[in-house]
Amino acid sequence: MGRRWVHLVLGGALLMPFFLLTSVVVPLIADGANPFLDVGWQFVAFGGALPLAALATLLFPLLRPLEVAAVRSLCGVPAERLAEGPAVSWAARRRTALWFVAHLLAGGIVSGMTLSAPPAAVVLLLLPFADPVRHTAPGVPDVFHGVLGPLAGLALLALVVGTAWGAGGLLARAAPVLLGPTPADRLAAAELRAAELASRNRLARELHDAVGHALSAVTLQAGAARRVLDTDPEFARRALAAIEETTRDAVAELDTVLGLLREEDGSDPAAPAPTLDGLEALLGRTRAAGVPVEATVEGPCAGLAPVVSREAYRIVQEGLSNALRHAGPVPVRLHLGVREGELLIRVENPVAGTAAGATGTVAGAAGAVAGAAAGPAARPGGGRGLRGIAERARLLGGAASAAERDGVWRLTARLPLTGAGTGTVTGAEAGTGTEAGTGTGTEEW
Numbered sequence: 001m002g003r004r005w006v007h008l009v010l011g012g013a014l015l016m017p018f019f020l021l022t023s024v025v026v027p028l029i030a031d032g033a034n035p036f037l038d039v040g041w042q043f044v045a046f047g048g049a050l051p052l053a054a055l056a057t058l059l060f061p062l063l064r065p066l067e068v069a070a071v072r073s074l075c076g077v078p079a080e081r082l083a084e085g086p087a088v089s090w091a092a093r094r095r096t097a098l099w100f101v102a103h104l105l106a107g108g109i110v111s112g113m114t115l116s117a118p119p120a121a122v123v124l125l126l127l128p129f130a131d132p133v134r135h136t137a138p139g140v141p142d143v144f145h146g147v148l149g150p151l152a153g154l155a156l157l158a159l160v161v162g163t164a165w166g167a168g169g170l171l172a173r174a175a176p177v178l179l180g181p182t183p184a185d186r187l188a189a190a191e192l193r194a195a196e197l198a199s200r201n202r203l204a205r206e207l208h209d210a211v212g213h214a215l216s217a218v219t220l221q222a223g224a225a226r227r228v229l230d231t232d233p234e235f236a237r238r239a240l241a242a243i244e245e246t247t248r249d250a251v252a253e254l255d256t257v258l259g260l261l262r263e264e265d266g267s268d269p270a271a272p273a274p275t276l277d278g279l280e281a282l283l284g285r286t287r288a289a290g291v292p293v294e295a296t297v298e299g300p301c302a303g304l305a306p307v308v309s310r311e312a313y314r315i316v317q318e319g320l321s322n323a324l325r326h327a328g329p330v331p332v333r334l335h336l337g338v339r340e341g342e343l344l345i346r347v348e349n350p351v352a353g354t355a356a357g358a359t360g361t362v363a364g365a366a367g368a369v370a371g372a373a374a375g376p377a378a379r380p381g382g383g384r385g386l387r388g389i390a391e392r393a394r395l396l397g398g399a400a401s402a403a404e405r406d407g408v409w410r411l412t413a414r415l416p417l418t419g420a421g422t423g424t425v426t427g428a429e430a431g432t433g434t435e436a437g438t439g440t441g442t443e444e445w
Contacts, residue, residue, distance in 0.1 A: 004168030007074035011107020018049035057097040061086035064096045081176040089184045099178035106167040124153030205388040206257045213321035214250030217289040242288035275309035290329040299338030318385045319347030345413040
């Protein structure tokens, strides 16, 4: 009750500039009008001040966040029921203008009653008991000189309290309707939330692909070096050199991912994102991890659009990373081809079960790599690589699929070279798909 009364008095204070302006203008329009002395003209000025307040609200959209802050702190209305930010659309401005007029109207009435009623009530309460008061209040009827005086004083105070309570309650109920989000506000909030989620998903994809591939290769190389450190020092040195190179490239790619954050802040990224121009280096790092890769490139892949080349690089990187992480050092076949306005990407590798016989018979250093790959336990539930591939293809208007057939895990993606539409995702998006080469872990798209 106390806070709502303060809110109403605040409305009366906000009304005063408009009331004074109207009180100055009215005598210029009507001869003999004096709103400062004539009560009737004061009500005329009061009524004329309200349209000026509405006009000010329409012209200054920043009034809405100020009113929202006052309602949230003084009227006890939950913040989630009120709009945020200035009233941008005209619909929001009209609703804010209605609220501002209601606030000033109720605040002006309650403020006037608060200023005038308590002194009159005190006089009525003291009238029967203090003889000097009777002489200082000659306009009070004789009927109030008795018991009716205090009763009238109490009734007058009750009227002020009741008016403040009722007006505060009505404003608190009207606030979510007039100061709540409009359909345009809800749409803007939904678009902002979607943009934030898209940005987070983009960063998650880039971080997963850039760092995940490097960590998988480093883990395999470190495990292999540990196993043959005493028996084959030369291989261990090569593995350590490969780890050094892989981590150096991973730091550069991590800087690229951090550059995405700098792009969102309005500054330039620190490093360009990798494209298919760096495919040979990616294949070299994968082969250094002990994975034989047979790559076939058909068509002019070097002159692709930057966005297509960048997303294609990430898809190839994730396909190789999946094979490395889940199937170990098994032969991987990579095919890139441009045909009929699309870039076709296909990554194939034997799944872990079918590759066990081949990798189990590898001797020397290669056997150490196989043992290092078989060491770690499979991750429960899979990662998010296939989902990221599906999102990348879908954003370009393409399609992606991944499935095991005849003991071979096959990842396929089609990316349009020009334009973008609504891509489709098959395979694990309809249910759950087995992640590359595990035979046990699954990953949702």
